[in-house]
Amino acid sequence: MGELFRLELPNDTSRRIVHVDMDAFYASIEMRDRPEYRKKALVIAHDPRKTGGKGVVTTANYVARQYGVHSAMAAQEALRLLPKNLVVFKDPDFEKYRSVSAQIHAIFHQVTNLIQPVALDEAYLDVTANTDFSNTISLAVWLQRSIEAATHLTCAVGVSYNKFLAKMASEYNKPGGRTVVAPEDAIDFLAPQSIAKFHGVGKKTLPRLEDIGIHTGADLRQADPQMLERMFGKMGFVFAEHARGIDNRPVEVRDAKSIGRERTYNPPLQSDAAVQTELQRIADMVAASLVKHERHGKTIVLKSRDVDFVTQTRRVSSETYYDTAEQIFDAAWQLWNEQGRLDKPLRLVGITATSLAPMTFQNIDLPL
Numbered sequence: 001m002g003e004l005f006r007l008e009l010p011n012d013t014s015r016r017i018v019h020v021d022m023d024a025f026y027a028s029i030e031m032r033d034r035p036e037y038r039k040k041a042l043v044i045a046h047d048p049r050k051t052g053g054k055g056v057v058t059t060a061n062y063v064a065r066q067y068g069v070h071s072a073m074a075a076q077e078a079l080r081l082l083p084k085n086l087v088v089f090k091d092p093d094f095e096k097y098r099s100v101s102a103q104i105h106a107i108f109h110q111v112t113n114l115i116q117p118v119a120l121d122e123a124y125l126d127v128t129a130n131t132d133f134s135n136t137i138s139l140a141v142w143l144q145r146s147i148e149a150a151t152h153l154t155c156a157v158g159v160s161y162n163k164f165l166a167k168m169a170s171e172y173n174k175p176g177g178r179t180v181v182a183p184e185d186a187i188d189f190l191a192p193q194s195i196a197k198f199h200g201v202g203k204k205t206l207p208r209l210e211d212i213g214i215h216t217g218a219d220l221r222q223a224d225p226q227m228l229e230r231m232f233g234k235m236g237f238v239f240a241e242h243a244r245g246i247d248n249r250p251v252e253v254r255d256a257k258s259i260g261r262e263r264t265y266n267p268p269l270q271s272d273a274a275v276q277t278e279l280q281r282i283a284d285m286v287a288a289s290l291v292k293h294e295r296h297g298k299t300i301v302l303k304s305r306d307v308d309f310v311t312q313t314r315r316v317s318s319e320t321y322y323d324t325a326e327q328i329f330d331a332a333w334q335l336w337n338e339q340g341r342l343d344k345p346l347r348l349v350g351i352t353a354t355s356l357a358p359m360t361f362q363n364i365d366l367p368l
Helices: 002-008 025-033 075-081 094-108 136-151 163-172 183-190 205-211 217-222 225-232 234-243 272-293 325-339
Strands: 017-022 041-044 087-090 115-119 122-126 155-160 178-180 258-269 295-306 311-322 346-358
Touching: 017 094, 017 136, 017 163, 025 041, 025 094, 075 087, 094 115, 094 122, 094 136, 094 258, 122 163, 136 155, 136 178, 155 163, 163 178, 163 183, 183 217, 205 225, 217 234, 225 234, 258 272, 258 295, 272 295, 272 325, 272 346, 295 325, 311 325, 311 346, 325 346
Parallel strands: 041 087, 155 178
Antiparallel strands: 017 122, 017 155, 115 122, 258 346, 295 311, 295 346
């Protein structure tokens, strides 16, 4: 029954899919910025000793994970599990995490525009059409090295012909690993995997599968697909597909609502001339990204943050579209001059284009 089922289903093995999963992303950013945290059990959550026991763990570093701490755990439970001389609670800084995520996504866009973000720290890339690399393995190596060079953070990468296998591959060798699952190796790769690692198998589903003797990928492949569908509905059919290495879902590209770039400076920018130089550089990057995405926008947003972490944003809109680096810079420089003189050194400057439309919508001046 299982073999007949496999032969009857289409299985697209022609694609090249990469799943990138940053290693303990939020905690790793905080350890990068505060090296003293590296030997501590770092938990990204509000300190339950200051909140009356309230709060949930966003993530934790690998030291804390060795004691059983994991995301979505109550912060009070994490405090109970961890040695008092090791534990450090750090309030999450999502603005900083989004900024680092934007850096990483800018690297993704250097190899493909077919990107499906799953979270700030995780994404699928369809690199089937990329011909700049001799093979997908060299592309994956480049991604890992480029991300580490730009952010000083590591990631695990999974490479395969579909999203399900690419994600299983990235989880197979964390942190910092790289795993490739070729079509001819898929069944052997899945066979010994714990059923708990399969997509869609949660706390309620796992004991039901174990009750009928399904503990591994091999067990799932031997199970009657019709029985799985009766027990678990549509998800049962998906389980049967996944056990055979089948997942024909596309990488779903989300239409960007804005395109921007920002940079953090150490040492900070001390003069208007330095700000002008950086705005020209960032305008070039935004324009290049707009071309890559085949978009242009009617609104330019200027963002700045000084050394006291005071953030300001200003915006200007036009009836016509901004698409060249010169237009984007002129708008940003106008906004900067409206903001006034440089009172304090700047640690961050950014430009974003919003109100986007496809470049097929051209600026046309009609004689009326």
